[in-house]
Amino acid sequence: MSRYPKLALAAALICLPLAGAGATKLGIGQEAKPEEIKAWDIDVRPDGQGLPPGKGTVAQGEPIFQEQCASCHGEFGEGKDRWPVLAGGHGSLTHDRPEKTVGSFWPDASTVFDYVKRAMPFGNAQSLTDDQVYAVTAYILNLNDIIKDTSFELNQSNLASIKMPNKGGFYDDDRETAEKHFWSVKPCMKECKAEAKVLNRARVLDVTPDAKTGPRVD
Numbered sequence: 001m002s003r004y005p006k007l008a009l010a011a012a013l014i015c016l017p018l019a020g021a022g023a024t025k026l027g028i029g030q031e032a033k034p035e036e037i038k039a040w041d042i043d044v045r046p047d048g049q050g051l052p053p054g055k056g057t058v059a060q061g062e063p064i065f066q067e068q069c070a071s072c073h074g075e076f077g078e079g080k081d082r083w084p085v086l087a088g089g090h091g092s093l094t095h096d097r098p099e100k101t102v103g104s105f106w107p108d109a110s111t112v113f114d115y116v117k118r119a120m121p122f123g124n125a126q127s128l129t130d131d132q133v134y135a136v137t138a139y140i141l142n143l144n145d146i147i148k149d150t151s152f153e154l155n156q157s158n159l160a161s162i163k164m165p166n167k168g169g170f171y172d173d174d175r176e177t178a179e180k181h182f183w184s185v186k187p188c189m190k191e192c193k194a195e196a197k198v199l200n201r202a203r204v205l206d207v208t209p210d211a212k213t214g215p216r217v218d
Contacts, residue, residue: 042126044114048160051113055155056135058142064132065139068121077101077143087143090165103144107170109162113137134159 044050066075074080077087089099098104102112117133119125128136138154141147146162147154154162 042114042118044110044117046108046110046160048110048156051110051156051159052130053156054130054134055153056131056133056138057153058135058138058147058150061132061135061137061139061142064128064136068128069136072122077140086140090144093166093169101144102140103146103165105166105169107164107167108160109137109141109146109164110160112140113159116140 042050042052065073072080072083073086074083077085079085085099086102089101089104092099092104106112113133116136117126117128117130120136121127134154137159138147138152141154141162142150144165146164
């Protein structure tokens with residue numbers, strides 16, 4: 001029972017009318033206007049849907065990148081300090097320390113445009129025009145040898161057709177079919193195996209320190 005029965009009763013009476021309110025408007029706020037929705041609806045899909053009209057070349061993107069992006073990502077996308085590396089890393093995904101860059105890892109060129117438009121430059125996001133974003137995207141792709149012609153014009157019509165080197169490294173989640181044979185409608189909850197065997201212990205794996213070598217805690 002509540003320690004404050006009168007307070008609990010009052011709270012219940014206040015909430016009671018709202019229970020049957022359904023879709024009744026509460027008179028709070030206002031409906032979003034088309035231009036307000038448009039300002040938020042800026043995501044771009046891999047197939048290019050969502051790309052705005054615009055265009056830009058590698059040559060146009062270079063000065064924009066140097067002014068707006070190089071302070072963090074380096075003049076050639078090599079990254080500065082701990083900021084992300086954008087270029088290079090080709091063939092490194094099988095290494096112990098893979099370099100996941102736009103050219104070595106990203107599967108879709110549209111992701112570059114989407115991210116730059118939505119979140120860059122850092123601290124001044126969405127300050128670039130669509131033409132500038134196309135140009136910067138073209139320059140980043142050029143740094144990764146994906147677009148080699150500096151006069152190539154990237155635009156709404158051709159961006160989705162750009163083929164990324166690691167496109168084949170991504171695939172749809174197929175566990176529903178590939179792992180279906182592992183599933184069971186009635187999972188075993190008891191007497192599932194004749195016996196259980198201990199295959200290893202933490203001490204053998206050198207995970208748990210022994211009393212002599214472990215740190216002393218006062």
